[in-house]
Amino acid sequence: MSRPKRMTKAIIVGHKSVLKETINALHDSNLLHIEDFIEDESGFKISKPFQNAEDVSKKLVKIRSISNYLGIEQTRQSVQKADSVLRELDTKLNQLDRTISEKSETISKYEADLKDLETQKKDLLPFLSINLDFDYYRGYENLKVFAGSIKGNLEEGQISSITQAYELYFDPQAKTIVLFVDKKDANKVQELLQSLEFRELRVPERGGIPSDLLRTTEQREAETSRKIESLKAEVESLKTQYKDFLLASDEVLSIENQKAELPLRIATSKNAFIIEGWTTSEKYDTLVNTVNDATSGRAYVTSIEVEEEDEEHIPVEYNNSKAAEPMQEIMELYARPKYSEIDPTSIIFITFPLIYGMILGDIGYAIILGAMALAIKSIVKSEAVKPLMNILLYCQISTFIFGIIYGEFLGFPLASVHAEGETVPGLLPFWNTINLFPGLAGEEVTFPVHRAHMVMTMIAISVFVGLIHLNLGYILGFINISKHHGLKHAVLEKGSWMTIELGVLVAALGYFGIISALTYVGVAILILGIVMLTIGEGIKGPIELPSLMGNALSYARIIAVGLSSIYIASTVNDIAFKMIWADHSKIGIAAIGAIIIFILGHALNTALSIIAPGLHSLRLQYVEFFGKFYEGGGRKFNPFGYIRKYTEE
């Protein structure tokens, strides 16, 4: 149980002549979360960005557009010296920009050419089988040329009935027609053609035989595509050549840009500046020293008291042990805690894997998923994946432990099972189930716990675990409220719920036990609890009473989801083994099918084993547990600075 890191509000005041040094020092130290200044009536104004800001952002835009064009991905690279990157930046960037714009222009020119050639080719195709030079199509005084396509068939007789002075070329496949007629007969011929739905085709302007033209066009097309390919390959080689440079210079310029634009976020007067922000209390002294060293004491750093109503707005930095850190991802998914709240990360660190393990509880799946988590962790180097795999790993440790308690391996019972007077041996012949004590509804509590044979007892245990979890939530809520609104409110709002639970427990003991007087005592406590709740939360308190039962019963999902996983696994095992023993003598197709079913079935159940227990365990944390105390909604502590990946000072 921890709280977010304590924060100190720091104010830095100085003369504008040391602003640059101060900003550099702050940026390098990465300690101060700067609050943006909002102009008010105090007379302070936000300042202008540094002179180099415009230049820097221009270059940054250029670099990013080039990176985008080349498709540069952020991967781990060798680290370069920041100042050497800066020194070479201008010449290298200009050179790269020139090369790339040249190449991309040429590529787009070639691509336009390619399109042109494509159209030319399309125009040529209909005339292909009428192998007539295109120069013959034009330049006549007394001849009319019809070149186009028609629907249906054209008989020579149809034309000769109109005129004798004609020359017809017809390609019955492509339905292309080229017809030369005397100009004076043109109108009649046109009417005939229109009845055949004649559509004129564009005659290519270049002269030459169509098949020759097509050949040259295709040659040129191939040539142009080859040129484009080679240019693209050159661009690709530029990518590998300049990748380091682009990533490093992007980083260097981003840093410069952040520094240059900081004056827009701080208060300045004619000669002075004020920077306001938050730093972790433990690092406050370091901050003071850094600023003093950088400005030789000419900027003044001081801390100021935080008023209680301001606490809501303090940025939040987690304060967890290294082991519990991955769980912060689960918190982030819901909401970052507020500064004034208890940060439940370290509790989730225990309860999330615990409930996950209780649900899954299988040695086989624990080993498979644990190995998977380890493998992914070592193969994928991404920072985003690592915490998730760690969470999965924690869950598998808990699953393994519960797997031993339940005695399950991929849905097989490891120990022998006594059911209906028979004893069925388990996977491990030497492991005998021991009866411990009678459970609920005539069931026997055994070791290992055979969940499928003691459902009622397991429901009761699940709900009992739930009650503990819920009450932990109430206790945390009690602490939160008593810190902010006093003990009285805490007792009325959260204590009342625990009183109600106590009342129900005592009354139940009395009702089912021997001492009937306890029933009345229980009811009295229950009524006291309800009265307290009504005072504490108003009328909505008693209305929400049934939700307590709902919340507690919701934990029955621990056994419910667990059982569904067991049943899937044992069904797969049943089918597979029945198929293997189907023909006793030889290993046939049935055996191969059995193996496939076994592998596929368990692969499916392994995937389900991440989703189902994970989601249900998560829900129990978010809905049932957090609902009792957690508000969330804190701002992220985001110090002014940059985590360098590709460069160093």
Add this chain to the structure above:
Amino acid sequence: MADIGTLTTLMGDAGLKAIGAGLAIAGTGLASGWAEKDIGSAAIGAMAENEALFGKGLILTVIPETIVIFGLVVALLIK
């Protein structure tokens, strides 16, 4: 057609219990699904606007799951 009395004698206790348990699961399962479909689609819509709402959307979507858990408890009690 046989009347209900004959049917009951035909089926016997175990059968009726099984049908009852089945009804409990079926009804509550449908109810959960029905409730979740509206919340789920709304949650996806919200997530399209702002991905940070994934956590809250998930929580809201799974709230009606409790209904089917109640059904399961009832079914197990009938057994």
